[in-house]
Amino acid sequence: MTGPHPAVAACRVAVRDALGDLELGTRVWVACSGGPDSLALAAAVAFVARKQGLFAGAIIVDHGLQPDSAVVAERAAHEVRRAGIHTVHVERVTVGRAGGMEAAAREARYAALEARMDAEGGLDPLLVTGHTMDDQAETVLLALARGSGARALSGIPSRRGRIVRPFLTVRRKDTLAACQALDLDPWHDPTNVTEDGPRRSALRTKVMPSLVEVLGPGVVSGLARSAALLQADADELDRQARSAMTVPSSAARSDEWRCDMLAALPDAIRTRMLKMLAENKGAGPLTATHVSALDSLVMQWKGQGAISLPGGYEARREYGRLVISHPDHKERPQ
CATH class of the missing domain: 3.30.465.60 (Uridine Diphospho-n-acetylenolpyruvylglucosamine Reductase; domain 3)
Structure with missing residues (x-):
């Protein structure tokens, strides 16, 4: 009897490692856009939750920024249920303009996710997101371009408060392969590949392929590894700064x-x-x-x-x- 596809196994292992110490019955909510990363995450969480006695749910945020956003959200809900999660909430939000469209959308999204988690209650609920190693590498490069310090260069934290990011050790190509192996149909955000999309889109479609071509395929994992090292350093420096603030x-x-x-x-x-x-x-x-x-x-x-x-x-x-x-x-x- 053969095991799961290697990409599916990699996703499950990442989620198991991130959620392995949770108490029985803990609620784990997947923030899902319907894209390959969050859909592969939903499938992995559904599998691990069944094995470990956790409650798995999904929250989909409809930002209302595209004409067919409601259709995309409902499609995402359908695919999440096919992935094995049957408690699914779709939240419609209004995105403001403060700080730019990306920042405003992110603020509205996380506010809706947190509000739904609070409304549902449960034992120490957690929110898991589908940020991958590729997202981490892109974040580090954007911080470098801004001339940021160690905290920003440490990238996306694997855990902050109630938010957990199991896929920071998983490549984006593996989440796509996992969806294909599980016969899931992810939504592909058109703004990720357009010339006039967010700055991260240009980084993803132009800069990263060039870096891989010049520096080799290890550049993504190398940037992610640097972020992890800097995160440990930044945490210790922050601890020392907080300690200095308490000096009588x-x-x-x-x-x-x-x-x-x-x-x-x-x-x-x-x-x-x-x-x-x-x-x-x-x-x-x-x-x-x-x-x-x-x-x-x-x-x-x-x-x-x-x-x-x-x-x-x-x-x-x-x-x-x-x-x-x-x-x-x-x-x-x-």
Whole structure:
């Protein structure tokens, strides 16, 4: 008796490794677009859930951005049921414009996914997404092009909160092969291959094939491996920055920090700490430019005035201290 197709087996192993320590009855929701990655994930989750006594469901988000989006969503629901998941919810959302179409769609999508999970309840529910090793490699390249730091270069985390990404060790070609082996009919997003599609589409169809041609087929796994290594480093640096924030007597109040103490910290710790301090106050999200400006107040003080931060906040240096506050609620140091 022969086993499953190698691609099907690879998908199942990835899901089993990611979900192997869950308690009996845990709800696992698949975020499914109907594409090859999420459809292969749905099939793998259905298989592992039966073996491990988990509850498997799927949530499909209809962004309403294309004329036939409702048809695509219903087709995805049909294929998910064929893949073995019978509890399927289709959520229709309205996508705003803040931050660009991609960012707005992502925000609306995850809000709908989280809302449905909360509404259904259950034992420590998890959301699994179909991000693959190829997605990871593309994310690293986009971060490199922006001149990002270690956190962004560490790519997509395998787990963050309730979101788990089992397929970061699986190639996109394997998810497609798994769908073919299981006789599933995935939807192929036309924006992934069009010239005027998202920037990631051009990266996927033009840049990555060229890199593979020049550097060899190992470039995708190499980029993903670098992301994993950087993720461990970034996690440790963030931990040290959080620890530095708890040092007694480093601040007179929660919005004031002694610049001499900040200046004594290593660059990698201090800049992370500055970002955390500002975002904890409510400013953010901060870009590298904002963090650099904050650092200049500490390390290159020449009498410059306050700098503006997102959310209407500002940072300034007063009496040797870094103060982060909202202009409407300024207080003078005691």
